Amino acid sequence: MFVISCPYCGARDQSEFSYGGEAHIARPEWREDMSDAEWADFVFMRSNPKGVLAERWVHSAGCRRFFNMLRNTATDEILAVYKIGERAPEVQAKLPATPCGEAPIGSGNDAVKVMQPGEAE
Amino acid sequence: MQRYNVVRLIREGLSGHKGWQPAWRKAEPKPSYDAVIIGGGGHGLATAYYLAKLHGMTNIAVVEKGWIGGGNSGRNTTIIRSNYLYDASAALYNHALTLWKDLSRELNYNIMMSHRGVLNLAHDEGEARQLKRRVEANRLNGVQAEWLEAKEVKAFCPPISVAADARYPVIGATLQRDGGVNRHDAVVWGFARAASDMGVDIIEQCEVTGIDTDKDVITGVRTTRGTIATEKVACVTAGHTSVIAGMLGLRLPIESHPLQALVSEPLKPVLPCVVMSNAVHVYMSQSSKGELVIGAGIDPYLSYTQRGSFDIIEHQMAALIELFPFVSRVRMMRQWGGIVDVCPDASPIISKTPVKGFYVDGGWGTGGWKATPGSGHALADLVANDEPNAIAAPFTLERFVTGNLVAEHGAAAVAH
Numbered sequence: 001m002f003v004i005s006c007p008y009c010g011a012r013d014q015s016e017f018s019y020g021g022e023a024h025i026a027r028p029e030w031r032e033d034m035s036d037a038e039w040a041d042f043v044f045m046r047s048n049p050k051g052v053l054a055e056r057w058v059h060s061a062g063c064r065r066f067f068n069m070l071r072n073t074a075t076d077e078i079l080a081v082y083k084i085g086e087r088a089p090e091v092q093a094k095l096p097a098t099p100c101g102e103a104p105i106g107s108g109n110d111a112v113k114v115m116q117p118g119e120a121e
Numbered sequence: 122m123q124r125y126n127v128v129r130l131i132r133e134g135l136s137g138h139k140g141w142q143p144a145w146r147k148a149e150p151k152p153s154y155d156a157v158i159i160g161g162g163g164h165g166l167a168t169a170y171y172l173a174k175l176h177g178m179t180n181i182a183v184v185e186k187g188w189i190g191g192g193n194s195g196r197n198t199t200i201i202r203s204n205y206l207y208d209a210s211a212a213l214y215n216h217a218l219t220l221w222k223d224l225s226r227e228l229n230y231n232i233m234m235s236h237r238g239v240l241n242l243a244h245d246e247g248e249a250r251q252l253k254r255r256v257e258a259n260r261l262n263g264v265q266a267e268w269l270e271a272k273e274v275k276a277f278c279p280p281i282s283v284a285a286d287a288r289y290p291v292i293g294a295t296l297q298r299d300g301g302v303n304r305h306d307a308v309v310w311g312f313a314r315a316a317s318d319m320g321v322d323i324i325e326q327c328e329v330t331g332i333d334t335d336k337d338v339i340t341g342v343r344t345t346r347g348t349i350a351t352e353k354v355a356c357v358t359a360g361h362t363s364v365i366a367g368m369l370g371l372r373l374p375i376e377s378h379p380l381q382a383l384v385s386e387p388l389k390p391v392l393p394c395v396v397m398s399n400a401v402h403v404y405m406s407q408s409s410k411g412e413l414v415i416g417a418g419i420d421p422y423l424s425y426t427q428r429g430s431f432d433i434i435e436h437q438m439a440a441l442i443e444l445f446p447f448v449s450r451v452r453m454m455r456q457w458g459g460i461v462d463v464c465p466d467a468s469p470i471i472s473k474t475p476v477k478g479f480y481v482d483g484g485w486g487t488g489g490w491k492a493t494p495g496s497g498h499a500l501a502d503l504v505a506n507d508e509p510n511a512i513a514a515p516f517t518l519e520r521f522v523t524g525n526l527v528a529e530h531g532a533a534a535v536a537h
């Protein structure tokens with residue numbers, strides 16, 4: 001469970017917020033030759049990274065305003081909160097050593113951690 | 122393979138159980154295989170089993186980053202049913218249900234399949250109408266289904282409260298009598314043992330870290346235990362499907378969410394069937410060990426941490442106590458989470474991709490356990506023939522471009 005810092009109200013329990021999905025997905029400008037695949041990419045395809053994700057939240061049980069957040073999905077660490085319309089700030093995140101691996105801390109799954117070469121069994 | 126039967130059990134019992142052999146070989150990666158399956162969950166191992174058994178492809182490997190069955194296969198609540206609304210889903214999940222019925226015998230491994238019945242409760246008139254419609258749709262598709270009035274629900278499942286003044290009054294339910302639960306580890310180990318016996322290499326502690334291609338044709342995989350050459354790669358990694366597809370630059374319509382479950386202290390038999398409620402978002406069954414197994418909906422946000430938020434547990438327990446007042450005095454022992462790969466139409470992807478030789482079986486979300494043998498069967502067909510069979514055909518990736526979705530969200534809101 002997170003404590004999320006609403007840019008308007010300050011730190012509140014996550015249960016006060018609703019999730020708004022991946023941020024910065026812009027609706028494509030209409031063009032006559034727009035393909036179905038381009039529409040599918042906008043409507044359905046998502047980056048779903050194991051790592052830094054820019055996402056929207058809304059403070060539904062508070063000020064009811066939307067804002068953006070950067071979060072490390074491998075650890076749930078919140079890296080930055082910023083307002084709608086602002087650019088995502090540069091951040092550093094503790095990422096797993098391998099693409100599907102588990103991060104050193106913050107993973108709920110230490111037991112399935114992959115042994116790196118040389119690591120004792 | 123050492124067959125398991127009563128004669129062997131008695132003989133081993135008399136000789137101090139010293140003659141049992143490991144159920145499957147711990148294999149080392151070979152330089153090349155005819156096909157590599159990424160992910161040693163139930164789906165990946167079932168795929169390997171059917172590839173070897175039905176398509177004669179035995180020079181194949183299953184590579185697993187942790188231990189087999191350590192992902193969602195080992196974390197799910199094993200509810201099995203096939204009462205989906207649409208024809209395509211009914212065909213897929215009912216095919217799996219048919220395979221489950223004979224799987225213990227086929228694998229010579231007791232998967233503890235128990236067809237104890239699954240109740241889906243209705244709490245208001247609108248939901249009752251919708252569920253009755255589903256019963257009719259199910260029957261047209263040959264799926265076992267019936268409607269029970271509140272009194273019949275109480276008779277079938279006595280601990281449930283059907284009080285008229287309840288916060289969530291039970292006004293009826295659908296029942297699928299041949300639905301039920303089974304034992305997750307046994308399914309994983311049973312498929313692993315049978316596949317290994319036919320020559321399939323099962324390689325644990327081996328994470329795929331990259332996929333090699335030549336002009337959009339698969340040539341091999343890179344792993345934490347070296348490079349393996351192969352022309353066919355099947356990605357069966359549940360929550361990590363997008364990460365693997367991303368290695369090839371493919372974007373998928375999948376988002377990975379935590380889904381949690383919890384179990385109580387063991388009790389004497391109190392709950393004769395599986396009970397699910399979409400409206401209040403909770404479901405419960407009782408394991409053969411006696412624990413109440415309880416689950417709910419996904420956490421709303423994306424995450425790979427295999428935990429979940431506390432407010433979800435609070436919500437589901439509040440609903441559960443309304444439905445089953447006796448649970449208020451039961452202690453909960455363990456809670457855990459898995460990472461489920463959710464598709465926007467709540468249906469899976471069993472598909473070829475723009476990269477030749479790369480197949481995806483994912484997007485099963487919160488409800489893929491029930492499909493394990495059916496998914497493996499269909500994916501094995503696709504990998505062997507490079508064409509989807511009739512069951513897999515509606516579940517291609519292209520459906521998100523053509524708009525031909527299998528929109529099961531409404532029919533299967535809590536889809537486990």
Ligand SMILES: Cc1cc2nc3c(=O)[nH]c(=O)nc-3n(C[C@H](O)[C@H](O)[C@H](O)COP(=O)(O)OP(=O)(O)OC[C@H]3O[C@@H](n4cnc5c(N)ncnc54)[C@H](O)[C@@H]3O)c2cc1C
Nearest residue numbers: 160162163164186192193194197198200329459489490491
């Ligand atoms: C709490 C919970 C309850 C559920 N309840 C139900 C239910 O009641 N009924 C139902 O039908 N379904 C249920 N499900 C869903 C079900 O568990 C899944 O849909 C199903 O088990 C998926 O099987 P799988 O074999 O594809 O995935 P998994 O068992 O997760 O297997 C995927 C494997 O891939 C491995 N992997 C990932 N990345 C890599 C890599 N790079 N290299 C090598 N290996 C890799 C993982 O370690 C994992 O072992 C539930 C899920 C959860 C989490």
Ligand SMILES: [Zn+2]
Nearest residue numbers: 006009059063
């Ligand atoms: Zn606020």
